[in-house]
Amino acid sequence: MEQKPDEGQVAIDYLLSNSRQRWAVQAAQIELDARMLESSESVEFIRKVYHKLVIGELEGKASPILRIFTRISEYVDSALSQRSNYNQRLALTTTADRLNANLQDLTRSSNEYAPRFYPIAQKWHEIITNYVEELAKQVELRQEIDSPYILAVPLTQKQEIFSGRDDIGSRIEQLILDRRRPPLLLYGQRRMGKTSLLYNLGKLLPNSIIPMFVDLQGAPSSANNYTGFLYNLARGMITSAKKEAVNLPPLTRETLKDDPFTCFDEWLDRVEEVLEQNTALLMLDEFEVLDSAITKGRFDEQDVLGMLRHLIQHRPRFKVMLAGSHTIEEYQRWASYLINVQVVHISYLEEESARRLIERPVKDFMLRYEPDTVERVLELTRCHPFLVQLLCSEIVAYKNEQDPSVRRLATLADVEAAVTEALGTGSFFFADIQNNQVNAMGLDILRFMAARGEGVIVNKNTILQEIPGVLESDFQKLLQRELIEKIENEEEGDGYRFQVELIRRWFAR
Ligand SMILES: Nc1ncnc2c1ncn2[C@@H]1O[C@H](COP(=O)(O)OP(=O)(O)OP(=O)(O)O)[C@@H](O)[C@H]1O
Ligand SMILES: [Mg+2]
Known part of the structure; x- marks a missing residue:
């Protein structure tokens, strides 16, 4: 089978669908998977594994273990697609930590396949950590400046580079305490840092407020019925509550199926019991996407927005905050459901936070700026968080191409050169405008x-x-x-x- 994998796979597929000896065939497939995983020698191999593992069809005892490998493979793939060495290392270290946790679980597991897969997971762990070390050595050797800047994705909680926004945090806190319980709208232009703020809000708010993040751009709005919509809404809430160490009761599609809105409402009752004295802040990012699903007739306005209004008015444990780059005036239909909505405006960073992002984005940052040079970056970007990151990441890239003797000091000329580059790499941002x-x-x-x-x-x-x-x-x-x-x-x-x-x-x- 190992010699002729394709034919072997065809035979397995055939037997799986036809044979009564399903069990034996599954065992053979699992052993093949194990050998394939065992043959991993590099991160390049590991990052491709998730395309090769077909666990979906095999609902056997090995599938939870195989799923660990699929997930780690996906993490490695996304880590390696990070642009800078620094962010690759950051993401790979997190992945190695996760795998370490999985290893601990495997030692305690009663799963009959655990002993077979444990050494393979160990091997993977070693490959990943070795690679992280190698990356670190490369930086040393070439005396490169590590770039911590992140452009393509919102900043999650773990990133040290998230700057400022304390003022907005306090304003949101105040509004949450407001006894009239107004719904909130976090309004800001594209790439101004709305999603990053929502991810990091937990750090800025007191512990009694549990942020629950739901991205309406993702699964909820693309669902094709209310069961899917509410299921994904609940799933987003459950996942983010877990990050704050709050375990919400589960909710399955099966439960929702017959009478989705009523079942969801009953689930909220149970969520409230878990919350006790705490307040849940339900944050719906990209509310515009839900609006367009309503426009297209996929969801009924009264059903969905009515549910939201009911939640705002009758569930004091819940606060609702929408986020988007449009005002409620631009989305008229929402106005009658979100009575007395309070707008929280998110705009440029405060100068001090932008300055920190430039001069000291992370501990041990290697680049220094000549006098007036930081001022120039502030002038060019007006403390726009994305533009500061864009320009600074180009400055670092530009400096890394220079001779090590001048590499660690940025001058006005470097900044000008980086501007030209930034207009190219950032073209998706400017073209969107x-x-x-x-x-x-x-x-x-x-x-x-x-x-x-x-x-x-x-x-x-x-x-x-x-x-x-x-x-x-x-x-x-x-x-x-x-x-x-x-x-x-x-x-x-x-x-x-x-x-x-x-x-x-x-x-x-
Ligand atoms: N507080 C912050 N500190 C440092 N950088 C930030 C901050 N907020 C945003 N950024 C930078 O701006 C980029 C865009 O942020 P984010 O995706 O959160 O914006 P957004 O307003 O949600 O954008 P969109 O309108 O496209 O959804 C991030 O990738 C990051 O580079
Ligand atoms: Mg966003």
């Missing part, structure tokens, strides 16, 4: 203003003269997207200016 956040007239205004140069206040009348057909509402939209700001001037008339220099650079290209 251009394609999805402004209309054709808005784009004309932005291009016209951008061409005037850095920091220039462009007179409103000049814009009106130069671009025919501009309406007051076109300015309003750009203001609402926080792309430009209004500068009042009684003598020369009002003018507008770009809020963020890096964004101006994109439109000036």
Whole structure:
């Protein structure tokens, strides 16, 4: 079988579906899987294993163990796709810790396959930890600056690099204590750090508030019926409560099936019992996605939003917070369900937090900045969290290409060079503004203003003269997207200016 794996697999599949000797065939398949896992020699091999293991069909005793390997393989794969050496190491170390926990479980397990798979898991652990050491050596050897910056994903709780937001944390706390129990809306532009804040809110709030994060962009809104929707909602709540060491009762699809809303409501009763004196903060990220599911007719407005309103009004243990980059005014149908909604605005970081992100993103950061250079990064990004990370990560990448003798000090020239790179690597961010956040007239205004140069206040009348057909509402939209700001001037008339220099650079290209 090992010599002709493909034919062997066909034979196994055949026997599995036809034979009465299912049991023996399964045992053979498990042994084959074990040998395949055992043959791992590198992280490159491990990262591909999850494509090869087909445990779904084998609901046998070995499947919980095989699932450990699938999961570790997936973690390794995602760790290795991190851009910087530093973040690869961070993710691999977490993976090794998880595997270590699995190893402990295996020693205590009564599963008959545990002894067969334990040494394999041990071998994997060794391969991963050795690789982490190797990565660390590479950095030493090449005297590279470790880049801790993270661009592609929201910041989870473990990341030291999450900065600031204490002010928003306190405001949310106050609103949660408000006796009128208003629903909250966390409103901020794209990539301003909404999801990162929601992930990290637990650290900023007192322990009596249990944050429960649900990403509506994911499974809930793509479900095709209420059972799926409510099941995924509950699953999100259960998973995040577990992170705060709160165990919520389980809820299965099976239970929900016959009368989903009633069953969900009964489940909430049981959740409230578990909460005791604590408060649950139900955070629904990307509420716009749910809105579009309603628009498409997949869910009924009254059913879903009515359920939400009922929860807000009649369950004092629960607070609801939506997050998105649109206001409730832009989503009219939500207004009547979210009475008295309080908006929490999330915008640029405070200067001090941005400065920390630049100069000391993590302990032992190797790069120093010449005087005025940090100021320049602040000017270019206006403390926009994503843009600070983008620019700084380009600065580090640029410095790493230079001779080690000058590598550890960033100059104004380095920053300028990094700007050009940042416009390229960050193009998805800038293109999203251009394609999805402004209309054709808005784009004309932005291009016209951008061409005037850095920091220039462009007179409103000049814009009106130069671009025919501009309406007051076109300015309003750009203001609402926080792309430009209004500068009042009684003598020369009002003018507008770009809020963020890096964004101006994109439109000036
Ligand atoms: N508090 C913070 N400290 C440091 N960096 C941050 C912070 N918040 C956000 N970032 C940076 O901004 C990026 C985008 O953050 P996040 O995904 O949380 O934004 P978002 O507002 O949820 O975006 P979207 O509108 O696309 O959902 C992160 O990957 C990270 O680089
Ligand atoms: Mg987000």
